[in-house]
Amino acid sequence: MHSPTVNNLQIEVATTNGDYSVSTNDTLANGLFKMGLDVTTRRIFPSNIKGAPSRYIIRLSDCSLMAPNNRTDIAVLLIEELAGEVLDRTVSGGVIVYDSTSSLGEKLTAATDGRTGSEEFYREDCVYYPVPLSQLAATNFSDSRLKRIMRNVIYVGVLSQLLGIKPAAIREVFKENFSDKGKKVINSNFTALKIGRNYARQQFAPPANYQLKEITHKTPRYFMRGNDATALGTVMGGCTYASWYPITPATLHGENLERYAPRYPLIVEQGENEDSCLGRALGAAWAGARASVSTSGPGLSNMAEFLGFSSFAEIPVVIFNIQRMGPATGLPTHTKQGDLLASLYLSHDESPRIILTPSTVEQLYDYSWKAFNIAARSQMPVVILSDMELGLSFYTIAELNYPEQPIDPGKILSEEELGKISDFERYRDLDGDGICYRSLPGKGPTYVTRGAYHDREANLSEKPADCSQKIERLFKKVQTAADSGQLPSPVLEEPDGAEVGIIGFGSSIYAIQEAVGLLREQDIQVALFDLPAISPLPTAELQEFIDRYKTIFVVEQNYTGQLQKIIQTEFAVENKLQGIRRYDGDYLTAQYISRYCRECLEQ
């Protein structure tokens, strides 16, 4: 055996959803984070509340990799349906912990004993750790619900002992999570953790090939999900009104805001449907609030008419779209990046909007608070395109900064300023940048804001000149935003000797970053362009990037190559672009990207 790998492994738990294991696994992941390790999680679960096969991945990396791996080191098997596929993914020398007091457990024990009939569950190159999880829980806890929960905590105890996860770190998470539930709950969890640790210590020798070592960091680090970051960005962006309708996977963003609302000047309401949510936000924004909505694909479709209204009536709003697999109902709990074109063109006729595509948790936070300034300044809807993978996965991230830009209310004239003006016109482009001065209801002159064409004074108009000027001015605002310095810049990584470039956005970036490393190990140098927005595109930087490399791979999680289409519409690319696409609802991995790149380059 080689020297053990340190702080570099993937744990995969195969279970049924609704068995309380998600919160236990979150706790395990958080405990690993508290040891100073780089941790990320993924949930693979069906759109169902209880009883269907479900997996939870915890990846630890010694070099800050935040994408899921396609190889598992430590498997925890609690149900038979997933045993085969998890074992297939388990590496040679991997660790398999299972509940020996379950029907699957009996088969696995039979298999490890060399008995016939269960060979499919036997991997002679892995180490099996049978633990009577259900029985230990049943013996030590009386309440039936508690028995099910504590079975999970006991396997956390077993892993803690086998891998050297500090029990103090896990206990700290329990204390944080259950501070409002009292000592009894916390103590039950402590007991179960100890039962697992004791059992493993008495029965097993720890695996020799895996080691975890605590790391002390000098600067703060945080463990959060994308939907935590967008909600935090919403609050820090100065949002004062938010409306949402429950929809997977955006619900967590709305629930986070509900928790912030009592402490900050923020009104949060659950609306009766998604377009009403956007309607409420626009009413609030018209009256003077900084407003937002959060949703996912079907909700975005539902918002179509109001999105156009927002753009045309020039009422600012921020729309969070946590993309999921569509169309129609699609698969609510599977990730995809299929809403680029829908976000760009949603609503009838032509209505410009800003669309930002944050890639990392840090960017989700940054772009979110910036979006409120951009919307206010541009008097336009700003769409933040996140996705299910980013939204619901935990990531280990570095310091988040207090916003460096002050709150920008945009061009709103105060009552005092308006008092000095005798010829205010709501839609006069005084500054020549397409953006006109607003007044707020009750704080200025009276006029009608409408979704119909109008003249500079806001009066209804069907005159061709008024109509063409209106639409030209609306689109001019997109260019103004591009030139404003308010929009986030692309993040470029360009190693020496690179002849190949990759353009990507959203959750793909974590996998692309890892793929770039894998290709480097094979002497293929790859440059990376992390795209911050699709409307407006960072034209100059993108053109230079495309010109600089022989081949450009566009990585995206949809079938038709929507980003590639957007780029090809804007630029002369001379057949340079090659699409790397995933659209099966599974998470993008570095291996998926690097294999495709290599194959293409070898052709």
Added chain:
Amino acid sequence: MSSSDQTVKKSYTADDYSTENTANLCPGCGHLLIVRALRQALAELQIPPEKINLIAGIGCSGKTVAEINSNGLHTLHGCAAPVAMGAQLANPEQENILISGDGDSWAIGSGKMIALLRTNLDLLYICENNGTYGLTRGQLSPTTKMDSPTRCGTVSDIPPVDGIGIALVSGATYVARGFSGRQKLLIEQIKAGILHRGLAYLEVFSPCRTFNDHEESHHSYRYCQRHATDFPRISVVDVEADYPTDRQLDPEFKFEGKKTNFGLKFDNLNEIPGYDPTDRNLALKTWEDYWTEQVIPLGLLYIDDSARAHHQRFYGESDSYIADLRPEETRPSQSDFSTILEQFK
């Protein structure tokens, strides 16, 4: 566009609420009579035009927003309710009036309207009911009566939507029925609806001269005049501090509206024996009887002036509203930010 010098003006007349614009409605349109009543009501209450938010849906009703000097917001078809909800919550100091029609409210907008009615949001919701789709030239509306043909001869064979009934069961705390042809009552109904602290649903029969004012229509001037019947009729009056508060005993009572010096006076409560407009069950039963008889009762059906207005759920008794915040006040401080981040460590 009017300049903001209105703020220094001492008193307003109905003309101050008119604009240079026209909604381009047909001559004789009932909606124009609602515009007239609305201007008069606003003048009698002396509400400055810039303090009024007029939020409208799409249709002939919505077009009237052009003719009222106020902060107009002409939204989407069936969608005025959520927009009004957001606007009212952001700044409850404005007088928010929602203008909608029968199609806008009870066909395309029905789900949103019910969501609004159950909130007790502090606004006046005027549903201008002409029983037809005038702006698209006279198609069936959800309130078209079963035996009343459209311009092209279509006759509805399903019962009409009962907006008043929906408002009552959905939680509106002021429910009234008016008629464009009864200006005096309509002005009082609008005033009371504005003064009411909570959601006032005022459905106004407002005949469409061009497409639905014919012999067989139940929404014609003639039909409404002939079949009008009395509900409790109200007037808004100045009241003294020691005004009687026992509504059962006295037809005039002190009304807990937004302005303390106003009260409601019932002109004819003694002619409707046993009726108590604060009893919702009685209101529902009475309305059900009227509905089946197909008469046009006019007046105030129901009022509850004790319910908490929706915005108080968020603001309590505070009058510091989100629309009034200075930009820097909308963002948590550096120390708040650090506190938030602690939970992610």
